[in-house]
Amino acid sequence: MADKIRVTVWNEFRHEQSIENVRKIYPDGIHRAIADMLNANGFEARCAWLDQDEEHGLSEEVLRNTDVLFWWGHIAHGEVRDEVADRVVQQVQAGMGLVVLHSGHLAKVFRRLMGTSCTLNWRDGDRERLWVIDPMHPIAQGLPPHFELPDTEMYGERFDIPTPKDIVFINWYAGGEVFRGGVTFERGRGRIFYFSPGHEAFPIFYDPNIQKVLRNAAVWAAPRGERIIPDCPNPAAMEAVTGR
């Protein structure tokens, strides 16, 4: 791992170009807003996006030089090429960190790593309160016991994911729902964090608490030890024991 944690922020980058209201909030795209914030805080962040090139900006070389990949997608999950999705999955299994944001719950990369449908209930427009359920978790450091987002999209249970390794946040919505909104997983040597806030129509990625979560998550998800793509070795028996 380099001195600075190297983050690649991947974004679908469609809403910001097609919807006036979203462009006003994120004129250079959600990816740029997140990358700028990370770069201003000691990370080495770059961007990649769906229409960047044939590989969606995610060549083998880019991924091998990425410690943590952030992923935001919504209306074009199906346009992500299977080989690129599989490449991301393999690098996570080898040790790369992955932070999946908001509507990325239905992204190919997330569903292939989870093995579930990753479906949920949703509703446009609600008020959200995030509760820190695991205050000693590295991702929760520096946060208050709970904080609010005045305008958000509701994501509610049942969220069809495997039992998480850790539940860091549970969300409350004024409309009557709850949601496991910040959850961690391990797959192979890689760490994964899913975080539910981040609807494109609201300036959520400028919120100081949300930004703190993203920074904490990048540190937490960064790989430890060597990045290894596993295989099935065929070792000899322990000689002194078996005598074979």
Next chain:
Amino acid sequence: MADKIRVTVWNEFRHEQSIENVRKIYPDGIHRAIADMLNANGFEARCAWLDQDEEHGLSEEVLRNTDVLFWWGHIAHGEVRDEVADRVVQQVQAGMGLVVLHSGHLAKVFRRLMGTSCTLNWRDGDRERLWVIDPMHPIAQGLPPHFELPDTEMYGERFDIPTPKDIVFINWYAGGEVFRGGVTFERGRGRIFYFSPGHEAFPIFYDPNIQKVLRNAAVWAAPRGERIIPDCPNPAAMEAVTGR
């Protein structure tokens, strides 16, 4: 669920036709040996195999009428068609039980449900002792604290799987290895059990303890409640609360 638990035993069914030694042990195939044992014990078991038809014997109708699917495969994982593998995965997510045996750890259906490489260490020919780590687990009922298989293939750590829901068995090998050899997972509404014994060159599926595990696993994995393929509904807010 019907009165009897309906099990479909799926087998690659290649070794039994191509290797004399294996045919002697399982003249009608591993699937038939397991299905006969289940049918003799109150289950309603059928068979399916790779070369049975274009769908490997696993049509939508067969799967919808299967409570628990057993899976044995080894040298032809790649020949299982992607759409059939995805169909199995979807039915597990909807509630069908899945019992994956031995070299099935690399089967498409298992890897897609796990999201990991499912690799491990292996060695032909060893002696194995299985320890019951979770004696109150339904799959362990009626078993002694440990039991042995005199001739087996060694499957050793590190086994690249997500953290299991339950670890029912840990295996010991004379050659110096250990293995989480009986582990459970939940994906969507479905229950999954992976069980490591079952190399084709040894009569392991005739062992009374192994047979008890298979029967317990079929009962444990059978679906509860309705089988549902999840989607993303868009419910209204709780009116009295939000007033919207």
Next chain:
Amino acid sequence: MADKIRVTVWNEFRHEQSIENVRKIYPDGIHRAIADMLNANGFEARCAWLDQDEEHGLSEEVLRNTDVLFWWGHIAHGEVRDEVADRVVQQVQAGMGLVVLHSGHLAKVFRRLMGTSCTLNWRDGDRERLWVIDPMHPIAQGLPPHFELPDTEMYGERFDIPTPKDIVFINWYAGGEVFRGGVTFERGRGRIFYFSPGHEAFPIFYDPNIQKVLRNAAVWAAPRGERIIPDCPNPAAMEAVTGR
């Protein structure tokens, strides 16, 4: 295990005698209301209470003949004798099921089994919605995706418990809180379910959904296999391997 599951419903039984409003709701005590409901549904339920005798109605013999113990306590946790609390803990470790209700989160028996403070946030008077997070869990069978309690006491996060085995319910409160309100644990050979509803000032234990949860929990928590108090045996080595 007898043909019928044998439940002992333990209650502190103080509020019902000292507070007029509570007596109106539960004239014979919370324990009697729960036991009557269980007996009307195929269980064999008895009652025990704090002031019943010197052992709070929980002699060794009573516990050995109890498959599942229900526990409701609130203002007199400190009056439960240490040796009786330890006796209950040991029987849970040996295989007896335990269902802890509402303010029982601070009971000696629960805290000793958890190893944490079991503290939480609370507030008198709120509206509660319980979400089924794990619809395939045996305790959730027959329930709708969510249901409500119009008058309840708020129990909110952070709930200081170890990571549960399963989270069956997450509660939503109109006042802005969330709570892991139905959670399971395993300790030794015993199964434990904590369920948050049940404030004495509201007729919650007459609610049909709540009653269904209690029945499901009694079935789920009933012991499988032999009840065993564990020790530290000193077995010989496997001879053929070590040759010692």
Next chain:
Amino acid sequence: MADKIRVTVWNEFRHEQSIENVRKIYPDGIHRAIADMLNANGFEARCAWLDQDEEHGLSEEVLRNTDVLFWWGHIAHGEVRDEVADRVVQQVQAGMGLVVLHSGHLAKVFRRLMGTSCTLNWRDGDRERLWVIDPMHPIAQGLPPHFELPDTEMYGERFDIPTPKDIVFINWYAGGEVFRGGVTFERGRGRIFYFSPGHEAFPIFYDPNIQKVLRNAAVWAAPRGERIIPDCPNPAAMEAVTGR
């Protein structure tokens, strides 16, 4: 947290004074051998022992100034005063790290934090191989996939502990046993690591791999965030929602 991680190494310190063979290996006690190793590697380690004073060297002040407590005990668990054990438990719940070694599995502090009997199988004299099951875990950094201890005491399953947060090591013994020999837990705000090697009759704490595990564990268990003893607050409802 101070600049250096402050470790207190607690030892029963009886065998080293009463058994000639043990004194030869650890002339100043197991505690001193571990503390010297930690101090030589950038930690600030002190010692405490059973007969040091009425509080076994573990006053409130000592514990409040301890980031991570190591614990070794064997024949005198019952001599540890209940109020001192409860004090340790409370500090762990508030955030202090705890590393329990070898026969400490039966220590009051460990059993009270686990809520189980913590019993196991054992045998004097065996050969042990430790397998790293979770190579990305911080406690496993810098270790080979497996390593051996030529002379050890066998600790075998079933180990009666709650499901661990992480299983870092599984042990193999020549005599035919397996053991979850390196396991983590969280209780309240504190992190706990149990590590099985460390019989007093063998120079195990001088082994370089074992020493690396101890150092990694001290870093991993050190508290993050404030140390807080939890209580049950009674907050007001979120005004804008309830209108109360």
